[in-house]
Amino acid sequence: MNARVAPTPVTPDPKTLVKSARTVIATEAAAIRALEPRIDDAFVAACRLILACQGRVVVTGMGKSGHIGRKVAATLASTGTPAFFVHPGEASHGDLGMILPQDVVLALSTSGETDEVLFILPSIKRQGIPLVAITGNPRSSLARQADVHLDASTSTEACPLGLAPTASTTAALVMGDALAIALLEARGFTAEDFARSHPAGSLGRRLLLHIADIMHTGAGIPAVPPEASLTQALVEMTRKHLGMTAVVDAERHLLGVFTDGDLRRALDDEAVDLRNVRVADLMTRQPKTIGPDKLAVEAAQLMEKHQISALLVVDEANHVVGALNIHDLLRARVV
Incomplete structure (x- = not known):
């Protein structure tokens, strides 16, 4: 038995590699530019069909067109148009049950003659399901049977x-x-809507996470009365691990805040009697605060703007209802 001979390694010519890559980019860029004049009445009709859809957009395609179809379905779903992908081969073996009369089918095929896609069209037509096709051949079987055909043909x-x-x-x-974004704008889809479908992403955290979701509450809030001693304030700060303590009256109205910075300034002031001074004499009055209904990202912006590392959370009556610091924002991956 003859042993397989390993191919001789080829040393690539850098200029040839660069030329090849640039040719690919130029060819594909030209293919994209050729699409612009084809955004016409057929494109508008496809958008209207999908906007009127009471169900979902079912995307299908075979091979490389299937891979593109999966991405298109994901883009539609994440931008306000409910959509999912069905493999045409699996559809003819039971998955056609996933396609309902209130849906719209979006079929992709470069040739427009893909057997697996054409095979399921009669079942789709019998149910009266609208069919939008994206093909590279306007005269193909798929293009002719579609209710709306979008021409994505390329010269090479x-x-x-x-x-x-x-x-x-x-x-x-x-x-x-182009279809997904046109539909997004037609629906008035917002960044907040996008975040709701991406709750685990960075955008979702920035647009959905509120102060109330991450702040320390109840016994976790560092707070002392104005007559508290410096020692009492330090003990409270140490126990609550936020680098500061609120100074509140009997009804928990905010009077001020005592921070690590206030402590350092007191230690550097020879006029301060550290044994007998009250925390009210050392606190920062009218500190920066935030409401519990604000976004967590707003807390991060406030901290950055004023070069502070912690915030007290107050309600409309200036009651202290929570507290947080930069570490809480880091744990929530807001910053």
């Missing part, structure tokens, strides 16, 4: 062999993105 692939889907899949992806 970026692959020098003309075989690997490159410019064609890029064009389909961009057409899908």
Whole structure:
């Protein structure tokens, strides 16, 4: 039995590599530019079909078009248009049950002649489900059977062999993105709406997490009366681990705050009798505060602006209802 001979390593020419990559980018950029004049009445009709949809957009496609379809479905779903992907091969073996009469089907195929996609069209048509197709061939079977066809044809692939889907899949992806964003704007979809579908992402944390969600409350709030001694204030600060303590009256109205910075200034002031001074004489009056209904990111911005590391949380009557510091924001991954 002959042993397989390992291929001789090829030392690539840097200029050839750069030229090849630039050719790919130029080819795909040209394919995208060619889409602009095709955003026409058919595109508007596709948007109207989807906006009127009472169900979901069911995206389907085979092979590389399927990979693009999955991404388009994910983009639609995250920008206010409920959508999911169904593999056309699996659809013909039971997954067609996932497609309901109130849905819209969005089918992707570069050739428009993909057998697996064409095979499920009669079932879709029998249910009266609207069909939007994105293909690279306006005269294809899929394009002719679609209620609305979006032309994503390209003159050439970026692959020098003309075989690997490159410019064609890029064009389909961009057409899908154009559809998703046009629908987003038509729905008045906001950044807050986007955050609700991305609660674990950084944007979700910035737009959904409120002060009330992360602040220390109840016994976790450092607080002392104005007549408290310096020692009592330090003990309270040490126990609560926030680097400060609120100074409050009997009804927990905020009178001021005593911080590590106030302590250092007192230690540096020879006129201060550290044994007998009251915390009310050392506190910062009218400190920066924030409301519990504010976003956590607003606390981060306030801390950064005023170069402070902790905030007291007060209600509309200036009662102290919470406290937090920069470490709470870090743990919540707001900063």
